[in-house]
Amino acid sequence: MLNKFRNIFFLSLLGGAIGIFSLSNVYAKEQLQIVTTQTIFADLVKQIGQDKVSVKAVASPKYNIHFIQPKPSDVRAVSNADLYVNGGLDLEAWSDPFLEAAGKPQLFRNGEKNVDLSQGIRLLKIPDHPLSRAEGDMHIFGNPHFQMSPDNAKVMVHTILEKLKEADPANVSFYEQNAKSFLTKLDEKISEWKKLCAHCSGQEIINYHDDIEYFADFLGLKAEQFLEPKPGIPPTPKHLAFLEDYIKEHHVKAIVLPTYYSRAEAEKLANKIGIKAVTICQGVGELPGTDDFFSFFDYNFQQISGALQ
Numbered sequence: 001m002l003n004k005f006r007n008i009f010f011l012s013l014l015g016g017a018i019g020i021f022s023l024s025n026v027y028a029k030e031q032l033q034i035v036t037t038q039t040i041f042a043d044l045v046k047q048i049g050q051d052k053v054s055v056k057a058v059a060s061p062k063y064n065i066h067f068i069q070p071k072p073s074d075v076r077a078v079s080n081a082d083l084y085v086n087g088g089l090d091l092e093a094w095s096d097p098f099l100e101a102a103g104k105p106q107l108f109r110n111g112e113k114n115v116d117l118s119q120g121i122r123l124l125k126i127p128d129h130p131l132s133r134a135e136g137d138m139h140i141f142g143n144p145h146f147q148m149s150p151d152n153a154k155v156m157v158h159t160i161l162e163k164l165k166e167a168d169p170a171n172v173s174f175y176e177q178n179a180k181s182f183l184t185k186l187d188e189k190i191s192e193w194k195k196l197c198a199h200c201s202g203q204e205i206i207n208y209h210d211d212i213e214y215f216a217d218f219l220g221l222k223a224e225q226f227l228e229p230k231p232g233i234p235p236t237p238k239h240l241a242f243l244e245d246y247i248k249e250h251h252v253k254a255i256v257l258p259t260y261y262s263r264a265e266a267e268k269l270a271n272k273i274g275i276k277a278v279t280i281c282q283g284v285g286e287l288p289g290t291d292d293f294f295s296f297f298d299y300n301f302q303q304i305s306g307a308l309q
């Protein structure tokens with residue numbers, strides 16, 4: 001009797017497990033499985049794909065995007081992915097070895113399921129000479145932090161839309177409608193942000209790393225001096241002394257940086273001169289209240305607008 005009960009118990013457990021497995025399988029098949037490098041890309045994919053996509057970003061916005069170490073669960077996710085959405089350039093230098101670990105060639109750089117969001121972006125700061133190590137950790141294709149301009153989202157959404165349509169032809173009109181709604185809202189928000197930050201045009205800021213070139217370009221800001229004396233090199237006392245003179249001479253009102261760089265030097269320098277050190281996020285979800293594309297830019301434009309009053 002006890003044995004019979006055990007068998008029934010085991011069979012019903014197994015049956016339940018099979019039921020759950022097949023249900024999740026059906027659900028998984030209905031949604032495109034998409035892995036992205038950055039959280040802002042994940043949100044753009046979600047805005048267009050909505051309930052037809054399941055999206056996972058590899059890079060936590062709490063960490064410096066240049067130096068992400070993907071986890072085994074990320075490798076598993078990408079080996080099951082229908083599309084891999086990434087920045088394409090050399091900001092995510094960890095991306096190629098990561099894809100190799102997953103071993104799915106269609107997702108590799110230039111593969112048919114690799115969605116390179118740098119396609120069609122007007123790149124800034126393309127080097128005009130061969131780079132050497134003496135110049136620090138330079139980006140060799142031009143500035144790769146292009147996610148920082150809302151204008152570039154228009155290009156990225158187009159690239160995402162085309163790839164979603166290719167991967168899931170049954171839902172072409174759904175994706176097109178979502179992209180259209182997103183772009184209409186984006187145009188409205190761009191006007192709002194430009195108005196909020198109109199007074200920023202022509203002003204100068206100091207940045208930690210050269211990662212807001214596109215944000216500055218969008219607002220007409222000057223951002224040519226950095227806390228890093230060279231890309232990837234932390235601030236030195238000599239360089240901080242130079243910046244102190246520079247800030248006073250050029251009437252700079254703010255030092256900006258994302259959350260993952262050390263704030264100590266930025267705040268010390270800002271306090272010494274009586275200016276502000278403000279956070280400009282690089283990734284969606286970097287701070288509470290920056291959980292999607294629009295709230296991320298709302299936060300950043302409010303920060304810069306307030307700092308440069």
Ligand SMILES: [Zn+2]
Binds near residue numbers: 066091139145210211
């Ligand atoms: Zn960089």
